[in-house]
Amino acid sequence: MSTNTDSTYGVGSSTLGSGTVERHDHRSSTETKASTKTTEFYVFLAAVAAVVITALMVGQDENTGIDPFGALEALQYITFLAIGYMVARGLAKSGSRENYTN
Numbered sequence: 001m002s003t004n005t006d007s008t009y010g011v012g013s014s015t016l017g018s019g020t021v022e023r024h025d026h027r028s029s030t031e032t033k034a035s036t037k038t039t040e041f042y043v044f045l046a047a048v049a050a051v052v053i054t055a056l057m058v059g060q061d062e063n064t065g066i067d068p069f070g071a072l073e074a075l076q077y078i079t080f081l082a083i084g085y086m087v088a089r090g091l092a093k094s095g096s097r098e099n100y101t102n
Contacts, residue, residue, distance in 0.1 A: 035089065044085040051077045 035041050055074035060067045 033092075038089075038092065040085060040088045040092070044081060047081050048078055051081070 051074050055069055055071060058067070058069040
């Protein structure tokens with residue numbers, strides 16, 4: 001019996017003595033860590049919390065009545081943080097692997 005294995009994903013096929021091919025679709029690793037196990041996830045949550053707290057704490061100026069850091073600006077910064085988080089996850093997924101644990 002001969003075996004061919006794609007080492008990238010741990011996927012292989014084997015040829016039995018009678019010439020039939022049996023395919024084994026078994027992956028030995030994930031693409032990357034789960035998002036909740038990464039530091040960028042917790043940094044993202046902390047940064048979003050900081051933006052929300054800052055937007056709530058900074059109020060209107062008593063003299064002008066203008067809110068220097070309002071809800072729209074806070075949403076804009078949260079959007080920028082989300083984009084940065086997605087880019088960071090994409091870069092992390094581009095070349096790392098984590099073995100499955102049994």
